[in-house]
Amino acid sequence: MNQITILAPGLIGGSLAKALKANGFTGEIVGWGRRESSLNKALELGVIDRYSLDLSQAISGAEVIVIATPTLIAAEMLKQLAPLVNEEVIITDVASVKGNLLSVAKQAFGTVPANLVLAHPIAGSEKSGVAAAKADLFVNHRVIVTPTEQTNPQALQTVKSLWQSVGAELVDMPVDEHDKVLAATSHLPHVLAYTLVDALAGNPEQQNIFRFAAGGFRDFTRIASSDPTMWHEISLANRDALLTIIDEFSAQLANVREAIATGDSENILGCFNRAKTARDKFAQMLEQQQR
Amino acid sequence: MNQITILAPGLIGGSLAKALKANGFTGEIVGWGRRESSLNKALELGVIDRYSLDLSQAISGAEVIVIATPTLIAAEMLKQLAPLVNEEVIITDVASVKGNLLSVAKQAFGTVPANLVLAHPIAGSEKSGVAAAKADLFVNHRVIVTPTEQTNPQALQTVKSLWQSVGAELVDMPVDEHDKVLAATSHLPHVLAYTLVDALAGNPEQQNIFRFAAGGFRDFTRIASSDPTMWHEISLANRDALLTIIDEFSAQLANVREAIATGDSENILGCFNRAKTARDKFAQMLEQQQR
Numbered sequence: 001m002n003q004i005t006i007l008a009p010g011l012i013g014g015s016l017a018k019a020l021k022a023n024g025f026t027g028e029i030v031g032w033g034r035r036e037s038s039l040n041k042a043l044e045l046g047v048i049d050r051y052s053l054d055l056s057q058a059i060s061g062a063e064v065i066v067i068a069t070p071t072l073i074a075a076e077m078l079k080q081l082a083p084l085v086n087e088e089v090i091i092t093d094v095a096s097v098k099g100n101l102l103s104v105a106k107q108a109f110g111t112v113p114a115n116l117v118l119a120h121p122i123a124g125s126e127k128s129g130v131a132a133a134k135a136d137l138f139v140n141h142r143v144i145v146t147p148t149e150q151t152n153p154q155a156l157q158t159v160k161s162l163w164q165s166v167g168a169e170l171v172d173m174p175v176d177e178h179d180k181v182l183a184a185t186s187h188l189p190h191v192l193a194y195t196l197v198d199a200l201a202g203n204p205e206q207q208n209i210f211r212f213a214a215g216g217f218r219d220f221t222r223i224a225s226s227d228p229t230m231w232h233e234i235s236l237a238n239r240d241a242l243l244t245i246i247d248e249f250s251a252q253l254a255n256v257r258e259a260i261a262t263g264d265s266e267n268i269l270g271c272f273n274r275a276k277t278a279r280d281k282f283a284q285m286l287e288q289q290q291r
Numbered sequence: 292m293n294q295i296t297i298l299a300p301g302l303i304g305g306s307l308a309k310a311l312k313a314n315g316f317t318g319e320i321v322g323w324g325r326r327e328s329s330l331n332k333a334l335e336l337g338v339i340d341r342y343s344l345d346l347s348q349a350i351s352g353a354e355v356i357v358i359a360t361p362t363l364i365a366a367e368m369l370k371q372l373a374p375l376v377n378e379e380v381i382i383t384d385v386a387s388v389k390g391n392l393l394s395v396a397k398q399a400f401g402t403v404p405a406n407l408v409l410a411h412p413i414a415g416s417e418k419s420g421v422a423a424a425k426a427d428l429f430v431n432h433r434v435i436v437t438p439t440e441q442t443n444p445q446a447l448q449t450v451k452s453l454w455q456s457v458g459a460e461l462v463d464m465p466v467d468e469h470d471k472v473l474a475a476t477s478h479l480p481h482v483l484a485y486t487l488v489d490a491l492a493g494n495p496e497q498q499n500i501f502r503f504a505a506g507g508f509r510d511f512t513r514i515a516s517s518d519p520t521m522w523h524e525i526s527l528a529n530r531d532a533l534l535t536i537i538d539e540f541s542a543q544l545a546n547v548r549e550a551i552a553t554g555d556s557e558n559i560l561g562c563f564n565r566a567k568t569a570r571d572k573f574a575q576m577l578e579q580q581q582r
Contacts, residue, residue, distance in 0.1 A: 272519035
């Protein structure tokens with residue numbers, strides 16, 4: 001491969017570029033973005049080889065285009081790319097939601113392009129920006145790819161190979177399932193953490209409430225320190241799946257509330273015990289994975 | 292002081308005993324419990340000086356009785372102590388909920404005893420049992436005491452001095468406020484974490500859902516690995532305050548849900564931004580406290 005163009009090389013896109021170079025990729029990595037200062041930084045750090053602020057110039061000659069912008073801008077990029085690319089170019093992304101991008105692609109290209117391979121690396125950091133990029137960010141992390149029936153198998157293999165070369169573990173998943181799973185394990189927890197902290201912080205009677213919070217609260221609310229703009233975009237992009245799982249959770253919470261209200265020990269203990277068993281199993285799995 | 296009797300010296304009671312000895316307490320520390328094996332372990336570890344399985348023998352001669360049992364058993368202990376103690380003995384505890392103990396004390400003693408000083412050390416661990424007891428568990432941790440108008444100031448001072456001698460920072464708070472604050476910062480987060488993990492684990496379509504969960508989910512759900520029996524007891528003991536804050540949280544979640552459903556960016560961003568600001572401030576406060 002001679003050229004990969006990364007749209008908005010920040011934490012994720014920049015880490016991919018660094019990782020590719022560290023793992024023997026000898027082609028050129030070209031950057032595109034809105035802010036020249038970020039692109040200059042990426043250039044100085046050796047993350048990219050050159051850049052252009054002009055999208056058509058930046059993608060000219062690229063065999064693969066990686067959309068590494070935030071979620072809603074990724075949809076915008078698909079629209080801008082539609083009139084510029086020929087059908088041989090492989091387009092991929094790193095966004096947290098896939099269904100909305102598939103819809104936008106259908107509209108923008110008339111049909112979902114065979115060489116569009118949506119992908120989602122399950123890796124991140126509270127940090128952002130190209131200065132935080134790390135060559136080993138994806139090692140032993142999962143990357144979910146969501147091919148459709150229209151996807152060109154060769155394009156799929158090319159995108160998988162890129163991620164495999166940087167140490168990631170690839171998993172295939174239908175778009176709908178991806179969006180449901182991520183709504184449950186990532187988007188809902190963020191909504192709950194933001195909602196809880198906002199509810200407590202907004203209570204005028206309890207100005208000093210956080211003074212009496214301990215380590216459990218710190219861990220539980222850590223994700224409420226994440227980037228609000230990014231999570232606002234993800235919430236809207238994955239609206240349908242997120243609303244469904246919010247409703248499922250709310251119904252379950254209403255059950256537990258009822259059990260507490262009526263002193264129904266069996267149901268309270270049932271819920272808490274099942275949760276502990278599942279959580280302990282998850283923690284064990286995560287530990288083995290990280291070894 | 293010549294003698295302190297600790298009822299059920301496990302993680303918290305055992306740590307208090309160890310800490311008192313490490314900080315120059317020269318009186319005798321006597322243990323009482325239901326399982327002789329635990330008391331023997333406490334004796335072997337030097338946490339207590341002697342023990343009795345008979346409650347009246349164990350408390351005979353004690354100037355201070357510390358109820359260190361789980362929440363609901365603490366209420367039971369107050370009933371058992373009522374006919375056994377004279378009014379000069381100071382009774383204190385370490386339970387996570389105070390209102391229920393105050394009610395039980397009123398019933399058991401006819402009136403709230405002047406020498407009953409309810410206290411709650413905000414310290415703990417996922418571990419439990421006397422083997423996990425540590426002499427420095429309370430250093431720089433807060434202990435909330437909840438005196439009433441009837442509380443004997445000298446008894447209050449004695450209990451405060453015990454905790455201060457082991458490095459804790461004392462805070463006075465009315466019983467109602469204590470139970471509200473803890474419902475919000477500790478009991479509700481546990482209920483939410485248990486409910487979420489149970490809801491996700493119970494979904495038959497998503498057997499492998501946890502395979503795709505990452506670090507944020509691990510932190511968010513860590514407290515769902517806590518002891519289910521203990522948290523079941525706390526949920527029932529603090530029922531009224533917990534139901535109130537569950538309802539406040541549910542109403543707030545319904546607002547956020549509505550904002551996501553209608554694409555109301557202003558409200559979503561408002562919630563997420565306020566939460567991030569409050570959470571970052573809390574994290575900063577916690578860091579300064581731990582220095």
